[in-house]
Amino acid sequence: MKRHAVRLALLALGILIYQLKLSTLPILDKVYWALTIFLMPAYELKNSLETKAGELLSQYILLHNVQRENAILKRQIAELNTLSAELKVCKQELKTLSEHTGIKAEYSQIGALPARVLGYDPLGYDRFLLIDRGMSAGVERGMLVIVGEELLGVVEQVFTQSSRVKTLYSQDFSISVSLEDKAYIYRGGFPVGSLLFVRSEDKVQAGQEVVLRANGLSGLRIGYVASVGPDSGEFFKQVYVKPAIDTRRVKTCVILRRKL
Amino acid sequence: MKFYFIVVFLSYIQSSILVNLFSNGLMVPDLVLCSYFLELLKNGDRWGLKGVFSGSVLDILQDSAGLYISRQILFGLIYEIIEEKLQFPSRISKTLAYVIIATSVKLFTILLFSFKHDWSLSPTLLILGMFLEALYVYRFCR
Numbered sequence: 001m002k003r004h005a006v007r008l009a010l011l012a013l014g015i016l017i018y019q020l021k022l023s024t025l026p027i028l029d030k031v032y033w034a035l036t037i038f039l040m041p042a043y044e045l046k047n048s049l050e051t052k053a054g055e056l057l058s059q060y061i062l063l064h065n066v067q068r069e070n071a072i073l074k075r076q077i078a079e080l081n082t083l084s085a086e087l088k089v090c091k092q093e094l095k096t097l098s099e100h101t102g103i104k105a106e107y108s109q110i111g112a113l114p115a116r117v118l119g120y121d122p123l124g125y126d127r128f129l130l131i132d133r134g135m136s137a138g139v140e141r142g143m144l145v146i147v148g149e150e151l152l153g154v155v156e157q158v159f160t161q162s163s164r165v166k167t168l169y170s171q172d173f174s175i176s177v178s179l180e181d182k183a184y185i186y187r188g189g190f191p192v193g194s195l196l197f198v199r200s201e202d203k204v205q206a207g208q209e210v211v212l213r214a215n216g217l218s219g220l221r222i223g224y225v226a227s228v229g230p231d232s233g234e235f236f237k238q239v240y241v242k243p244a245i246d247t248r249r250v251k252t253c254v255i256l257r258r259k260l
Numbered sequence: 261m262k263f264y265f266i267v268v269f270l271s272y273i274q275s276s277i278l279v280n281l282f283s284n285g286l287m288v289p290d291l292v293l294c295s296y297f298l299e300l301l302k303n304g305d306r307w308g309l310k311g312v313f314s315g316s317v318l319d320i321l322q323d324s325a326g327l328y329i330s331r332q333i334l335f336g337l338i339y340e341i342i343e344e345k346l347q348f349p350s351r352i353s354k355t356l357a358y359v360i361i362a363t364s365v366k367l368f369t370i371l372l373f374s375f376k377h378d379w380s381l382s383p384t385l386l387i388l389g390m391f392l393e394a395l396y397v398y399r400f401c402r
Contacts, residue, residue, distance in 0.1 A: 004337065007308045011333040014315070018326025018372060039320060046321055049276035057280050 100165055103253075110216065111257030113137060115145075117250055118162060125190045126247040127170040129153065133255060134161045142259035150221045150245045151175075152253050154260060165253075168193055168222060168243040175221050175260065178213040179204065186210065186241060192226050195239040202237075204228050210241050214260065263299045265294055267314045275321040284372060285322050287385040289392035291363070292318055296332060297358050298400055300339050301348070311336040327372060335365045355398040382390060 016022065036043075059161070101114070119130035133139050135158050145152045145165045153173065155164040166173050166188075173188030180203075185196040198204060206227055212220040221244045229238025270291040282288045294312050296305075305311055316328035322328070338361050348354040369382065 003308075004305065004340065006351060007333055007337045007340070010308055011330050014326045014330030014333055016326070017374065018324070018330060019375065021325070042321075046272060046276050049272065050280065053277040053280045115329075190334065 012227065054111040087144070109174070113139070113255040113257065114161075114252060115255055116252050120248060125169060125203050126165060126167055127172075127188075127190065128152075128156065128255075129165045129247060131163050131165055131253060131255070132161065134159045134163050136160055139163050139255055140257075140259065144220075144256045144258055144260065146220060146256060147245055147253050149219065152245055152247070152250060155255065163255075167247050168245065169247060175222070176213045179208055179210050179225070179243055183213055184210075186222055188243075192242050193223070193251050195225075195241055197235075198237055198239045200231060200235060200237050203236075205240050217256070217258065263295065263303075264313065265309060266295050267317055270295055271314070271317040271321050275318065282385050282389060284379070284382070284385070285324070286366075286373060286379075287382055287389050289396070290366075291393070291396060292328075293332070293335060293362060293365070294358070294393050294396045294400075296335065296394065297339070297361075297397060301354060301401060305336050308333055308336050327369065331365055331369045331374065334368055335361060337385040338364065351398055351401050354392050354401045358388065358397045359394050362390065366390075 022028065051109045065187060105207055113133055115131040115133040117129050118132050121129075122129045129145075130151070131145070140160050141158055143155045145155060151168065153165040153167040153170070154175075155163050157164040168186075168188050169190045170188045171190075173186075173193075174196075175186050177184055177186040179195065182202065184198060187194055187196055195204075195210070204225060206225050210222040210225065212222060214220075223241045223243040223245075225241045226242040229240075231234060274288055274291055275285065278288045278291075281344065296311060296314050299310055311332035312329055318328035319325050324394055339357075342357065342361065346357075348357050351383035366386075373379070
C-alpha cells in the first residue's frame with residue numbers, strides 16, 4: 001500500500017510538472033540551465049541523429065518515388081513505341097489507299113466522304129450530277145466535290161439520301177481560280193467555260209493549267225486554257241477553259257466537308 | 261545496470277529516428293515502455309525509480325517535462341496492481357497484459373497531451389506502433 005502511495009504521489013507530481021510547466025519556474029531556472037549545459041552533448045547528438053535520419057528518410061522516399069515514376073515512364077515509352085509503329089503502318093496503308101482511290105491523304109483532315117454517281121444531266125449539257133450522299137450523311141450545300149486531283153463541282157441541292165452537284169459545265173457555276181500566280185474568276189459553260197476579267201496585257205496561252213484558288217485546297221485542277229480570243233483592243237480579252245474532267249465518265253467522287 | 265543503458269539507447273533511437281518515421285512522438289512505438297515492462301517482469305521496480313528514470317530520459321530528449329515520467333509511473337502502478345491479482349505464465353499472456361496496460365497508459369498520455377496542445381491523431385500509426393511494441397515484447401519476454 002505504501003509503495004502504491006509513493007507511486008501515486010510521483011504520478012501526481014509528474015502530471016503537475018507537465019500541466020503547470022513547473023520546469024519553467026524562475027526558481028528552477030538555474031537548475032534547468034545547469035542541466036541543459038550538462039546535457040548539451042546529448043542534445044547535439046540527438047539533433048544530429050534526428051537530422052540524419054530525416055534526410056535519409058526523405059532520400060529514401062524520393063528515390064522510391066523516382067523509381068515508381070521511372071517505371072511508369074518506361075511503360076509509357078513502350079506504349080508510345082507501339083503506337084508509333086502502329087501509326088507508321090497506318091500511314092503506309094493510308095498512302096496505299098490514297099494511291100488506289102485518288103483521294104489525297106491531306107483531305108482526311110478536312111473530312112472526305114466518298115460517293116457514287118446516280119445520274120447525269122439528261123439534256124447532255126453535263127450541268128449537274130446526282131450523287132448517292134445526302135443530308136443523312138452530313139452533306140451540306142456548298143461542299144466541294146472532287147475526283148482525284150480535279151474539281152468536279154459544288155453541292156447545289158441536298159436531299160435526304162442524295163445530292164445534286166453543280167459541275168464546271170454549268171453556266172451558273174463560278175469560282176475563284178489561279179493561272180500562273182494570277183487570280184481570275186472561272187465561269188462554267190458547255191462545252192467550255194471561260195475566265196472573266198483577263199486583261200489584254202496578261203500573257204495567257206492555250207494549254208496552261210487553271211487551278212482552284214482556296215486556302216488548303218490549292219492545286220485542285222479546274223482545267224486547261226482551250227483558246228484565247230483575238231486581241232480586239234478592248235480592256236479584257238476572252239479566255240476559254242476546257243474543264244479537266246469528263247463528267248460523263250465519272251462513276252465515283254469524293255465530297256470534301258469544306259464549303260466555299 | 262543493463263536496463264539503464266538499454267533505456268538510454270532506446271530513448272535516443274525513439275526520439276531521433278523513429279519520430280521521423282511516425283511523424284509524432286505520441287504515435288512512435290514506445291520501445292522504452294516495452295523495456296520497462298520487460299524489466300518489471302524480470303526484476304520488478306519496488307519504488308518506481310526505474311520508471312522515473314526511463315520517463316526522465318524521454319522527457320529530457322523530447323523536451324516534455326513530466327509527460328513521460330507520469331506515464332511510466334502510471335504504467336508501473338497499474339502493473340503492480342494487476343500483478344497482485346494475476347499471473348502471467350506464458351509469453352502470450354505477458355504480451356496481452358502489456359497491450360492492455362500500454363493501451364490504457366497511452367490513452368492517458370494522449371489525454372494529458374491534448375489538454376495542452378491541439379494535434380491530429382492518426383489511428384493507423386497508433387495501431388501500427390502498438391503492434392510493433394507487442395511484437396517487441398513477445399520477442400524478448402521469457
